[in-house]
Amino acid sequence: MNDIQNPAASAAIQGRSPWRAAWDSLRLMMQDSFAVAGVAILILFVVTALAAPLLAPFDPFKAMMTETGRLARLRPPSGEYLLGTTAFGNDVLSQFLHGFRVALLVGLVAAVAVGFISTVFGVLAGYFGGWIDDVLMRITDVALSIPTLPFSIVAVALLGPSIENIILVITILFWRNGARIIRSAVLTERERVYVKWARAAGASHFHIIMRHILPNIVRVIFLWVTMSVAFAILTEASLSFLGLGDPTVISWGQMLNTAFSSGNLRTAWWWVVPPSLALVMLVSALYLIGRAYEEQTNPRLRRR
Amino acid sequence: MRAYILRRLAQSVLVVWAVTSIMFFMFRVMPADPTAMLLERGLTEEARQALLQEWGLTGTLWDQYVAYLGNILTGDFGSSFLYRKPVWEVLTPLIINTLWIAVPGLLLGAALGAVIGTAVGWAERGGKLERSGIFLATVIRGVPNFVIGIALLTIFSSTLSWFPGFGMGDPGATTGFARYMTLDFLHHLALPLIAVIIYFMPENLLLMRSGVVENRTEDYIELIRAKGVPQRRVAWHAARNSMLPLITWLFPALAETIAGIVVIEIVFSWPGVGRELVLAVTRQDYPVAQAAFFLLAVMIVLANLAADLVYGKLDPRVVYK
């Protein structure tokens, strides 16, 4: 066809760089004021997590002693202990600051693992179809009926409560929804005219996936990664709250578990409020960002 | 229609079978020996073998699997290591307790979310109501369910003492089925139920709002407006059409939510299946843990089936084949 010589047509066959598309999508997301608030909170949390060992005044596991040599139990906030102490004499501020690291580690690893696995499987199943697609659909059919938290409880209890196992279980649980969502996005992209053009012009499958499919589903991937991070953080917090957290690290869920099971919910507000608030802020921030991507991926939600 | 239900049921059975199998192999690869805790109590080797036989823990993995499936088919989950009685006896009352907070909680949460979501979706685009509605719903959706529980517990139970925050009834309260009919029970039910509603509502609200926003610019809404019916009635048409995608979305959401009730049961010490699951896992009472997990999975499968059938009722275009 003559059209191939036409610059617009050849640009259409060239497609877009996926990085460029990701950047455009980020910029578009930042036009939503709620999402900007979410990103600001996220940055604040990341910085705090990185600086936590420097900021924390004490070892989070160290029991504080008074001058008389007794355990400094349930001290309200003061100049010495800015956020008071726990029932076991630990400094709440130090524990709280270390909690940032766990939450963000879980979120980050889950995002990378889930994002990567979902994308690979979703793209393969959606683009090539065939047995990969069949297997994926059967797996997700079953997996969607597995109650997530009970599964995590049993699995973590059986594998042993460690942060690695928790992340493993989260990855096993959450890749499936992502793969399914990305698969259907790929299915619609695959049928577009420019993909058929590119095929006709002799482009390779790899080229089509990288420059035509990926750039157009990048928002869906971002949406799903944001949601996975939120789910992962919530799942870790829930498991820790249920007493199935890694005993060698301190997370917000564990702090709340200790406060709850030692019966100090009402009295020791300084122990309960910071981790609760941090969890709410972090997860809400992620949801606010996710919402902006949702509006992007659904053109019918845009303002006219 | 009947053929469709039968086929869906068969599918559900298949899913339940898959979940059960996953569960079986998960529990078999566990590092701990279930009889270890009993050995410490000085069982003789013969007694131990007898117990293993009773629990179906002898023979090859395949034999165990077949025996296990056979047992489940006959409704036999074995007996609890801890309570020393059949698992069914342990769990049956707990199922009812879980349903007491799950069913009204999910229904009220969905209904409330749908109503408020419609109002937010019908509000002026970019206006105050829309923006604050979306913001609040997103933030509440980000509150972990145990934080909801802790907040309710601290405020309404510990501080204000309006509601009890523990269990299902005061000591010495009526027992048996009659207890569900007492005011005392309702009093205890209030906080966990509210927690489930708050936990479940925001997602419904946001989905409903998206649906209404999508539908309000459709041609058929314009014709309904042109007919001169009241605004409220026009909004109802948009809402009624938005329920369809809402129900398909609820499908995966339900699994998360039923699972989330586990945590709420723990916070309020509500004696349900989810709480028993956590307790059984920490006590290494595997038969109970297995059965509780199985029950939760079955509840999710049934909820999905119900969602499917309700969808058909709501959308005249659906043809069951």
Added chain:
Amino acid sequence: MAASTPPRAGTRPASAATLAQLAELNQRLAWKPAARLQVEGLSIGYSTLRGRFHAVEDISFEVPAGTNLGLVGESGCGKSTVIKALMGLQPANTSVSGRALLDGQDILGLDDRGLRDIRWNSISLITQSAMNSLDPVYTIGDQIAEAIRAHERVSRATAWARAEEMFALVGLPAGRLYEFPHMFSGGMRQRAVIAMALALNAGMLLADEPTTALDPIMQSQIMTRIRGIHAHMRRSMILVTHDIAVVAETCENTVVMYAGKMAESGPTADVLERPLHPYTMGLQNAFPRLPVPGAPRQPLISIPGVVPNLLLPPPGCRFASRCPFATDLCRTTAPPVVRHGAQVATCHHTDRSEEFRAAAARPETWRNMRGAA
């Protein structure tokens, strides 16, 4: 089927109370006179991200009681916008100015309450795409009854009985009232929408391209039906279409719109036989005509070019860029409104219309134009 076994309609005898109420309702509705509509200086503007623009500018026309008016023009010329504004259905960021007097009452800028009162009571709508304009999850009968009961205090049974009568009027069996829109074919849906528009016997009907989505045979069936109903019920109607042949058969008066402005208006016979505006002449060429025995076959001639961007309207006549007769005056100065008897045209050169008409009938006139552009 999910919601299968719809109750058999029509076979269910109505109760005496329903029949009495229906008779009373019918009598009340039959008494409604046809409405007269005078539109004066109607302008409709949108503010978009790229600035404000006028979708419709300074349109005036009159629909005498009991007559049909054809509103013709290419897609995107603002016909549907006019209809929406008359129903008060314009989007929120729209400014509407001018007046539209329905039996003397200005219906532009009514509040919610006032709009609700006139909608369907005095002015009703036959929508453009009957495909999407029915709520998919309600039965057709429910949707007609909803319109009736929004304005008349009658029982559900009475509203349904009235809907049955309307169905009979458009030639649909009463039993199909119990069906959902997806069970109807396109033509049946269009008839259902017409039945709905007639439900309260409004004095003024606005038909917004009622046949666009249908195949030609169905189009002519529907138009025949509409003309039949018009003859029978004597309502006033504005018929929006781009099919000049339909206007010729149906409408006493015609308004030709181009790019948001009125090009020409007047009695249909005059406008079509002696068009004053070159756009009307071009429009006539663009539609197939049955060959007259003996006369040479008329070729189809389309008007070259596209409608100008309304965000940046040209300074002179909006048709100038596509007009084979355009002069420098046309490109720089907005044309005046010129009256020739009952006919009105917005053109600088109405005095040369005779000469234009002769030239416009020749395909070369338009083809050369394309070369020039």
